[in-house]
Amino acid sequence: GLGQGVGLTPPCRSHPAPPGQGWACRAVLGEGHQRTVRRVAWSPCGSYLASASFDATTCIWKRQEDGFECVTTLEGHENEVKSVAWAPSGNLLATCSRDKSVWVWEVDEEEEYECVSVLNSHTQDVKHVVWHPTQELLASASYDDTVKLYQEEEDDWVCCATLEGHESTVWSVAFDCSGEHLASCSDDRTVRIWRCYRPGNQEGVSCSGTDPTWKCICNLSGYHTRTIYDVSWCHLTGALATACGDDAIRVFEESPSSAPQQPSFSLAAHDSPGWVGTLHCSASVLRTSVEAEPSLKKRPRVSFSRHMSLMARAVLPVSFLE
Amino acid sequence: SCLIAGALSPAVDIIRTIRDPEKPNTLEELDVVTESCVEVQEIAEEEYLVVIRFTPTVPHCSLATLIGLCLRIKLQRCLPFRHKLEIYISEGTHSTEEDINKQINDKERVAAAMENPNLREIVEQCVTEPD
Numbered sequence: 001g002l003g004q005g006v007g008l009t010p011p012c013r014s015h016p017a018p019p020g021q022g023w024a025c026r027a028v029l030g031e032g033h034q035r036t037v038r039r040v041a042w043s044p045c046g047s048y049l050a051s052a053s054f055d056a057t058t059c060i061w062k063r064q065e066d067g068f069e070c071v072t073t074l075e076g077h078e079n080e081v082k083s084v085a086w087a088p089s090g091n092l093l094a095t096c097s098r099d100k101s102v103w104v105w106e107v108d109e110e111e112e113y114e115c116v117s118v119l120n121s122h123t124q125d126v127k128h129v130v131w132h133p134t135q136e137l138l139a140s141a142s143y144d145d146t147v148k149l150y151q152e153e154e155d156d157w158v159c160c161a162t163l164e165g166h167e168s169t170v171w172s173v174a175f176d177c178s179g180e181h182l183a184s185c186s187d188d189r190t191v192r193i194w195r196c197y198r199p200g201n202q203e204g205v206s207c208s209g210t211d212p213t214w215k216c217i218c219n220l221s222g223y224h225t226r227t228i229y230d231v232s233w234c235h236l237t238g239a240l241a242t243a244c245g246d247d248a249i250r251v252f253e254e255s256p257s258s259a260p261q262q263p264s265f266s267l268a269a270h271d272s273p274g275w276v277g278t279l280h281c282s283a284s285v286l287r288t289s290v291e292a293e294p295s296l297k298k299r300p301r302v303s304f305s306r307h308m309s310l311m312a313r314a315v316l317p318v319s320f321l322e
Numbered sequence: 323s324c325l326i327a328g329a330l331s332p333a334v335d336i337i338r339t340i341r342d343p344e345k346p347n348t349l350e351e352l353d354v355v356t357e358s359c360v361e362v363q364e365i366a367e368e369e370y371l372v373v374i375r376f377t378p379t380v381p382h383c384s385l386a387t388l389i390g391l392c393l394r395i396k397l398q399r400c401l402p403f404r405h406k407l408e409i410y411i412s413e414g415t416h417s418t419e420e421d422i423n424k425q426i427n428d429k430e431r432v433a434a435a436m437e438n439p440n441l442r443e444i445v446e447q448c449v450t451e452p453d
Binding site: 035187226 | 365406424428429430433437
């Protein structure tokens with residue numbers, strides 16, 4: 001069948017690192033998938049790794065002393081799985097596919113996985129799924145130009161909101177640290193910020209029954225010159241980073257005079273060809289700086305400190321065209 | 323500018339010899355592509371945006387997307403300069419042109435399509451230069 005896991009793999013020998021320095025390749029899990037691996041996600045407890053593949057399966061790998069073992073392969077999607085995400089509780093997993101569906105899986109203490117819902121709300125490919133930081137609320141981004149939200153109501157998973165506004169494929173979404181805001185990025189070259197209004201809210205936004213309403217409160221337009229593939233919302237600083245098809249990374253920060261119902265964001269940093277400048281990134285834990293210098297070929301050679309490069313890797317999407 | 327003309331000519335030469343998936347003719351012979359269907363803009367130092375507008379011979383949806391795929395694959399492989407690529411069906415030639423344009427410009431759809439062995443085989447036959 002598809003996705004045969006083959007036990008443990010010896011550590012990669014081609015990139016040795018002196019002890020205590022740099023990063024070393026500890027494992028190559030080469031036997032799990034038959035096609036492109038599109039997404040990987042660590043479980044909240046850190047013991048498991050999920051991998052979503054164009055071969056229509058999702059593998060669950062368990063960390064062992066000397067490598068990883070494939071403990072199960074989740075099958076059912078009709079074609080490419082585009083994304084996989086663990087809920088903060090660690091008991092739920094979501095997958096999504098070009099087959100237009102979002103699947104919710106439950107895992108028990110015996111490491112048994114069961115599909116508890118197949119959600120067919122989207123009318124086209126689902127590109128990405130993301131869990132709310134604290135609640136069991138799921139968001140999905142789709143080729144049908146919408147973002148949808150799902151939660152469990154009376155033992156059934158249902159689509160509880162549809163966010164319309166983007167004019168083309170939504171590639172990714174990200175919640176802020178509170179989960180009260182969602183950022184979405186699109187092939188329409190905009191980033192939109194949505195805010196959750198609960199029933200009985202002060203601002204007078206109408207809600208249907210007990211469900212909150214999500215309203216678009218900010219549209220970042222005119223900054224990106226091509227498709228925006230990914231967005232990441234820093235839970236420490238509130239900064240928004242974007243990954244764009246024009247080869248640039250952009251970081252946005254909310255302006256100090258920003259109003260809650262109509263926030264304004266400004267471009268805090270922009271790493272792209274020809275840019276010469278200094279990017280300062282500070283967080284409560286790290287303080288670091290980055291300098292970009294033009295290289296001979298007039299493309300900036302950006303040197304990152306070790307901590308900064310970890311953050312940069314967190315926002316750059318894995319390239320899926322060889 | 324002569325820089326853009328230098329980028330235009332390779333693009334045209336690359337696409338004119340692509341074979342139609344169904345017929346024993348090149349896309350140029352069938353008027354699916356012409357010299358004027360290629361537009362080039364400089365977007366950065368030594369990097370160009372190449373825009374192709376092609377006219378499919380029949381209104382059949384799957385053939386149009388297949389031609390779009392062949393155009394993208396061959397240009398990606400053969401253009402000798404840094405580029406971004408946009409491929410469209412020329413306006414007014416197809417009832418579902420927006421659908422087709424969206425598919426052929428979605429890089430994830432394209433990448434997944436090229437992992438399908440049957441589809442890949444057809445594309446390779448259309449883009450491979452005869453000896």
